[in-house]
Amino acid sequence: MPTIVDIKNLRKAYDGGFEALKGVTLEIREGEILALLGPNGAGKTTLISTVCGITMPTDGTVTVGGHDTVTDYRAARAMIGLVPQEINLEPFEKVINTVRFSRGLFGRKPDDAALEKVLRQLSLWDKKDSQIRALSGGMKRRVLIAKALAHDPRVLFLDEPTAGVDVELRKDMWEIVAGLKADGVTIILTTHYIEEAEAIADRIGVIAKGELLLVEDKAKLMARMGKKQLEVQLTQPIEAIPAALQSDALTLSKDGSALIYSYDTRGERTGITKLLADVAAAGLVLADLVTRQSSLEDIFVDLVHDDNKSDTKLGGEGVA
Numbered sequence: 001m002p003t004i005v006d007i008k009n010l011r012k013a014y015d016g017g018f019e020a021l022k023g024v025t026l027e028i029r030e031g032e033i034l035a036l037l038g039p040n041g042a043g044k045t046t047l048i049s050t051v052c053g054i055t056m057p058t059d060g061t062v063t064v065g066g067h068d069t070v071t072d073y074r075a076a077r078a079m080i081g082l083v084p085q086e087i088n089l090e091p092f093e094k095v096i097n098t099v100r101f102s103r104g105l106f107g108r109k110p111d112d113a114a115l116e117k118v119l120r121q122l123s124l125w126d127k128k129d130s131q132i133r134a135l136s137g138g139m140k141r142r143v144l145i146a147k148a149l150a151h152d153p154r155v156l157f158l159d160e161p162t163a164g165v166d167v168e169l170r171k172d173m174w175e176i177v178a179g180l181k182a183d184g185v186t187i188i189l190t191t192h193y194i195e196e197a198e199a200i201a202d203r204i205g206v207i208a209k210g211e212l213l214l215v216e217d218k219a220k221l222m223a224r225m226g227k228k229q230l231e232v233q234l235t236q237p238i239e240a241i242p243a244a245l246q247s248d249a250l251t252l253s254k255d256g257s258a259l260i261y262s263y264d265t266r267g268e269r270t271g272i273t274k275l276l277a278d279v280a281a282a283g284l285v286l287a288d289l290v291t292r293q294s295s296l297e298d299i300f301v302d303l304v305h306d307d308n309k310s311d312t313k314l315g316g317e318g319v320a
């Protein structure tokens, strides 16, 4: 897929000298859903605001569809829709008018058919004549998306689209995002919710302290970083791991009723056959075997934790 947003060595120091972005390089591919994960204050909003031309970069460049966001900002900005974190709508305005106004802001010709398409896509068509104040929180969020889509952008940024919404609304939002992707819109979303990235993203970027620690295909990331655990449940609890079984990969559960074996799914040998033979040879009797794959959450916690500890950068495709 061709690159649609090209971010090169982007730096942002706020007044007072605080560096919120420390040289971020990232190529966003046309048609993908990229989730940017990061703890509070990591620089996600700063990154989005800088790409969208709301915040001026201190150094580095961003192009959108080949247009520089500083020197050719009008053309770059016309390709971008931004759904901000906070709901900031005019309460007495009608839905259709607020969306129409957004389109006008970009100098696009009035086109009620285009607005109808957007409102229908977001299940807002039957609310088009409602005042914003009469809408539920979920609908207001959808109005924000409709406004961001009113000028037919190719790239949509969603800053924390589901912060504070319930599970059902979150799933609605995921469906909307999937529908937009099917329409060919490139989507970049920031989120604190790891399950959100796991559910909808094609690629995942992890940001911490103004640096992009990695960006990688979700499936590859999970395969590369994911470890598996085998829980060997015993018929009789034990107090300690027998000497013959001692290994770094093996721990005893707190209640002594299970041995927990960590192994790498990419390794040629997992060591499971030998482990089970050794367990039997040590006179332990198996009650059951359970395997568990580490989730994206485990991977994320490991990454951000490692970064805090040692400032190590992690390998992966397209690392800044």
Ligand SMILES: Nc1ncnc2c1ncn2[C@@H]1O[C@H](COP(=O)(O)OP(=O)(O)OP(=O)(O)O)[C@@H](O)[C@H]1O
Pocket: 014, 015, 018, 020, 038, 039, 040, 041, 042, 043, 044, 045, 046, 047
């Ligand atoms: N206008 C500003 N002036 C000074 N510092 C700022 C400004 N905006 C953001 N910052 C600082 O830059 C850092 C990154 O903030 P940013 O909002 O980009 O993070 P974030 O990853 O979006 O966080 P969150 O998930 O909490 O929204 C934070 O330390 C923040 O305090």
